[in-house]
Amino acid sequence: MRRIISLLMENEPGALSRVVGLFSQRSYNIDSLTVAPTEDNSLSRLTVMTSGDERKIEQITKHLNKLIDVVKLVDLSESAHIERELMLIKVKAVGAQRAEVQRLADIFRGQIVDITATALSIQVTGTSDKLDAFIAAQAENTVLEVARTGVCGISRGDKVLTL
Amino acid sequence: MEQLSGGDMLTRALHDEGVDLIFGYPGGAVLHIYDAIFKQDKIEHILVRHEQAATHAADGYARATGKPGVVLVTSGPGATNAVTGIATAYMDSIPMVILSGQVESRLIGTDGFQETDMVGISRPIVKHSFMVEDAADIPMIVKKAFHIATTGRPGPVVIDIPKDVTDPKVKHPYEYPKDIKMRSYTVPGKGHSGQIKKAVEALLGAKRPMIYAGGGVIQGEGAELLTKLTQKLGYPITNTLMGLGAYPASDPQFLGMLGMHGTYEANMAMHYCDVLLGIGVRFDDRVTNSDTSKFCPDATILHVDIDPASISKTVAADVPIVGSVTAVLEEMLECLEQSQQAIDAEALETWWQQIAKWREKDSLGVTPHTNGIIKPQQVVQAVHRITKGDAYISTDVGQHQMFAAQYYGFDKPRRWINSGGLGTMGFGFPAAMGVQLAFPEAISVCITGEGSFQMNLQEFATCMQYNLPVKIICLNNQSLGMVRQWQDMQYGGRYSHSTYAESLPDFVKLAEAYGHVGIRIENLGELDAKLEEAFALKDRLVFVDVMVDPEEHVYPMAIKGGAMKDMILSKTERT
Numbered sequence: 101m102r103r104i105i106s107l108l109m110e111n112e113p114g115a116l117s118r119v120v121g122l123f124s125q126r127s128y129n130i131d132s133l134t135v136a137p138t139e140d141n142s143l144s145r146l147t148v149m150t151s152g153d154e155r156k157i158e159q160i161t162k163h164l165n166k167l168i169d170v171v172k173l174v175d176l177s178e179s180a181h182i183e184r185e186l187m188l189i190k191v192k193a194v195g196a197q198r199a200e201v202q203r204l205a206d207i208f209r210g211q212i213v214d215i216t217a218t219a220l221s222i223q224v225t226g227t228s229d230k231l232d233a234f235i236a237a238q239a240e241n242t243v244l245e246v247a248r249t250g251v252c253g254i255s256r257g258d259k260v261l262t263l
Numbered sequence: 264m265e266q267l268s269g270g271d272m273l274t275r276a277l278h279d280e281g282v283d284l285i286f287g288y289p290g291g292a293v294l295h296i297y298d299a300i301f302k303q304d305k306i307e308h309i310l311v312r313h314e315q316a317a318t319h320a321a322d323g324y325a326r327a328t329g330k331p332g333v334v335l336v337t338s339g340p341g342a343t344n345a346v347t348g349i350a351t352a353y354m355d356s357i358p359m360v361i362l363s364g365q366v367e368s369r370l371i372g373t374d375g376f377q378e379t380d381m382v383g384i385s386r387p388i389v390k391h392s393f394m395v396e397d398a399a400d401i402p403m404i405v406k407k408a409f410h411i412a413t414t415g416r417p418g419p420v421v422i423d424i425p426k427d428v429t430d431p432k433v434k435h436p437y438e439y440p441k442d443i444k445m446r447s448y449t450v451p452g453k454g455h456s457g458q459i460k461k462a463v464e465a466l467l468g469a470k471r472p473m474i475y476a477g478g479g480v481i482q483g484e485g486a487e488l489l490t491k492l493t494q495k496l497g498y499p500i501t502n503t504l505m506g507l508g509a510y511p512a513s514d515p516q517f518l519g520m521l522g523m524h525g526t527y528e529a530n531m532a533m534h535y536c537d538v539l540l541g542i543g544v545r546f547d548d549r550v551t552n553s554d555t556s557k558f559c560p561d562a563t564i565l566h567v568d569i570d571p572a573s574i575s576k577t578v579a580a581d582v583p584i585v586g587s588v589t590a591v592l593e594e595m596l597e598c599l600e601q602s603q604q605a606i607d608a609e610a611l612e613t614w615w616q617q618i619a620k621w622r623e624k625d626s627l628g629v630t631p632h633t634n635g636i637i638k639p640q641q642v643v644q645a646v647h648r649i650t651k652g653d654a655y656i657s658t659d660v661g662q663h664q665m666f667a668a669q670y671y672g673f674d675k676p677r678r679w680i681n682s683g684g685l686g687t688m689g690f691g692f693p694a695a696m697g698v699q700l701a702f703p704e705a706i707s708v709c710i711t712g713e714g715s716f717q718m719n720l721q722e723f724a725t726c727m728q729y730n731l732p733v734k735i736i737c738l739n740n741q742s743l744g745m746v747r748q749w750q751d752m753q754y755g756g757r758y759s760h761s762t763y764a765e766s767l768p769d770f771v772k773l774a775e776a777y778g779h780v781g782i783r784i785e786n787l788g789e790l791d792a793k794l795e796e797a798f799a800l801k802d803r804l805v806f807v808d809v810m811v812d813p814e815e816h817v818y819p820m821a822i823k824g825g826a827m828k829d830m831i832l833s834k835t836e837r838t
Binding site for chain 2: 162
């Protein structure tokens, strides 16, 4: 089962390596990982997408909570939440293909952020599924490069992850 | 405010933390610290002969006293040599603080001489670690390190210290913090009252109850309360390898150790119980056997531990309780006091009758040889007799460790010092030094094998330097006994690299070469007298080389893939 765990940790050297190390040490999966400071500079927010059954996820959250640098943690996928991922994708686009790529970008509410004579760079945001779909929609052998941020998320409603 | 250099701050902070003994080995990156040690007289430093021994000695000290062990090593090889000892402490949740030197800050990351990323290398085997970037942070970091190492589920904490941070020319104001607050670290205290009540109800309603107590009870100083609870209930109890001494072995309610080499009655009672109280235990694979689906099939499992991650890790708990062992036991006792529910005395009587039948198997019975060959079990029994069961017993790892665990019979906590989780050969001798330094008047015994002993025998020199009269009882079977046993049982007796009789040193002469006493025992008839002679030499280290039957196996032994009731009882008998 796909799960999104979001946590606040001390913005200190070594903190990230402890989190990442825990996953490899106990052979848990990291499907994606995003991390950046929050509005409080002493805290970083890290979001990890992982997978596993109920028991495995429970162990992951317990072991993450045990890390001294981890201050607070939430399993976003336990309740209603919003998740987003950002993708920058460069596709080959010449001749008639250029209009087709632009159309696709419109359908997926992407923005063209760079342009050359032979390629277009598009920024798309949304759920991971949507980004997957956008890649799949491109004509064969036209995708030149993909850069994705990994999932980040927030709970719906008044619930907040804060100290 | 007082102005101190980083090196002086470290020694002062250790003293302010209550440390009076540290184990270490000098080297380039820690020379400033060693100079600071030279100039003070509050902290005694023990110079070992290998950094691994420093960590094991500090570990032995910590296990015997309950206080944190402290280690000081240099960068690079000093730090990497300490790694096995740190992992040993981590696996058994032993409080320890390791100060490791590091190259100067400006050299970090340049592959400098004796540089190694100690924080990185030790990351998976520490509770936490610090890299000191500014000498002014030393008091706070030391305070935090000891707080983390000793509270909650204890464990080792590394403080990595670049050489420039301890520069004697650079001084900073020194004040040792009284308290610390860490927003990211809270220590579990009381357990959930509702859960405790549920657990007590389940215990009282049991027809075939069993108590399974481990190292957490010893670490959490809960042995006395556990004994009280167990005796109040009148239920059978077993201890894990790490928990030996948590309940007095000589008490009739004690069924012996459980698990891979546990007694027949302990393992049978585990398998057939209907309510299991696991306390300070982690249901590890040496207890549950490899297939946890066959573990205690009829039991409602109550699990008390201070570490939430230990609960339902391998075996799902029906009633999980997170809390300190003393707080939970106190509340359980109170709950028991107030409960109107009565124990099912009839069912309990039937259960004890069943246990008595299992006990009749006498799974630890020893049939002596008639030709004078000594069985290793007899040596442990003799040591128990001569020391009146009141010694501190450290061991290495292998057959001798299991024989010591099975036959010494520990009545008090903190008397049994062994590497249970990591299974570190070479642990016993330095650990026994740590014990002897903690309790100079006590009898500190290292029961070892000729294989394990050779992994840290250089500590003979340390014992000479500090007059440590450790008694080393070597069960010499001229082979790596446990490896050989498995090769007998599973590999058709092909002794691949487990025997070396022709190249063994003369241990008596070896002990003498270091200025100690060596005694060899070859015949059963002389076992008691010569052991008594060894223990009578109160002020001397004595190495007793006991030649034992190399054919002997450790039994009972769990059958791989089976349930706890599935055991090999002897070379010819299985359950």
